[in-house]
Amino acid sequence: MHRIKDGYLYKLVKLNGEVVLMKIGSTSLTIQVEFPMGQPSVGIHEKVATFIWDWFDFDQALGDFYDVARTDTILKRIVPKYNGLRIMGIPDLFEALAWAIIGQQINLTFAYTLKKRFVEQYGESYVVEGCTYWLFPEHTKIASLEVDELRKLQFTSRKAEYIIGIAKAMASGELSKEILLQKQDFKQIQRFLISFRGIGAWTADYVRMRCLHDPSAFPIADVGLHHALMHELRMERKPTIEEIEEISTNWAGWQAYATFYLWRSLYAQTP
Numbered sequence: 117m118h119r120i121k122d123g124y125l126y127k128l129v130k131l132n133g134e135v136v137l138m139k140i141g142s143t144s145l146t147i148q149v150e151f152p153m154g155q156p157s158v159g160i161h162e163k164v165a166t167f168i169w170d171w172f173d174f175d176q177a178l179g180d181f182y183d184v185a186r187t188d189t190i191l192k193r194i195v196p197k198y199n200g201l202r203i204m205g206i207p208d209l210f211e212a213l214a215w216a217i218i219g220q221q222i223n224l225t226f227a228y229t230l231k232k233r234f235v236e237q238y239g240e241s242y243v244v245e246g247c248t249y250w251l252f253p254e255h256t257k258i259a260s261l262e263v264d265e266l267r268k269l270q271f272t273s274r275k276a277e278y279i280i281g282i283a284k285a286m287a288s289g290e291l292s293k294e295i296l297l298q299k300q301d302f303k304q305i306q307r308f309l310i311s312f313r314g315i316g317a318w319t320a321d322y323v324r325m326r327c328l329h330d331p332s333a334f335p336i337a338d339v340g341l342h343h344a345l346m347h348e349l350r351m352e353r354k355p356t357i358e359e360i361e362e363i364s365t366n367w368a369g370w371q372a373y374a375t376f377y378l379w380r381s382l383y384a385q386t387p
Contacts (some may be wrong), residue, residue: 203329212322215260220275
C-alpha cells in the first residue's frame with residue numbers, strides 16, 4: 117500500500133475521485149510532496165496535505181505522552197529509542213476495518229498474504245516509472261461480492277461474511293467515518309462499532325487507534341502487545357489481562373501510543 121524508495125515515501129491515493137501518486141520527502145523542518153503522475157487538479161493539493169496530516173497523526177502533540185513515559189517503568193526504557201515516532205494511521209475507514217478483520221486470530225505473515233491477495237484481486241493499480249502502485253479496494257466494489265469469491269483467496273467464510281457485511285453497511289450509508297466522528301465520545305463509538313457483525317472489542321479499539329486517532333484506545337487483548345510486555349518484563353509467560361490493566365495504570369489517555377511504541381519494540385528483539 118506504500119513504497120519506500122531512495123529516501124522517499126510513495127503512496128497512491130484517490131481524492132475526490134482523482135488518483136494521485138504522492139512522493140513524500142522531508143528536510144529538517146518541512147515535508148515536501150511531489151507528484152510523479154503529473155500535477156493534480158486545482159484544489160487537490162489541500163486535500164493531499166490534509167491526507168498526509170491525518171496519516172501521520174500530526175494533530176497529536178506528543179509532549180504529554182513523553183512526560184508520562186519518563187515516569188513509567190516500562191515506557192521509560194522504550195520511548196527514548198523511538199523519539200518522534202507517531203501512530204501511522206489508516207485514514208480510510210473501510211481499509212482500517214477490513215485490515216483489522218483480516219488480522220483476527222491469524223499470524224501477521226498470513227494476514228499480509230491475505231491482504232496482498234485482496235488488494236491485487238479487487239484494488240486498482242497504476243504503473244509509474246516501472247513501479248506498480250495500488251489502491252485499497254473500495255467498499256462499493258466489495259459490497260457486491262459473494263462469500264465464495266473471497267473464499268478462493270483463502271479467507272474463512274466468517275471473515276468473508278464480515279468484510280462483505282461491513283462493505284454493504286458502508287455502501288448503504290449505515291456506517292461511515294463521518295457518522296463515527298459525530299458521536300459524543302469514544303465510548304459511544306466503541307458501542308456503535310461493536311454493533312456490526314465481525315467487529316469485537318479488539319477490532320473497535322484498533323480502528324479507534326489507527327483511523328480515528330483516539331490516543332486512549334487500548335487493544336488490550338492484542339497478542340503483539342502481550343509479547344512485547346512479556347519481553348520487557350522478562351516473564352516466562354504472557355501477562356494476564358488483569359496484570360496488563362495494572363501495568364497500564366499510568367498510561368491513562370495514552371494507551372494507544374504506549375501500545376504502538378511497544379509494538380515497535382518487537383522489531384528490535386532478536387529471534
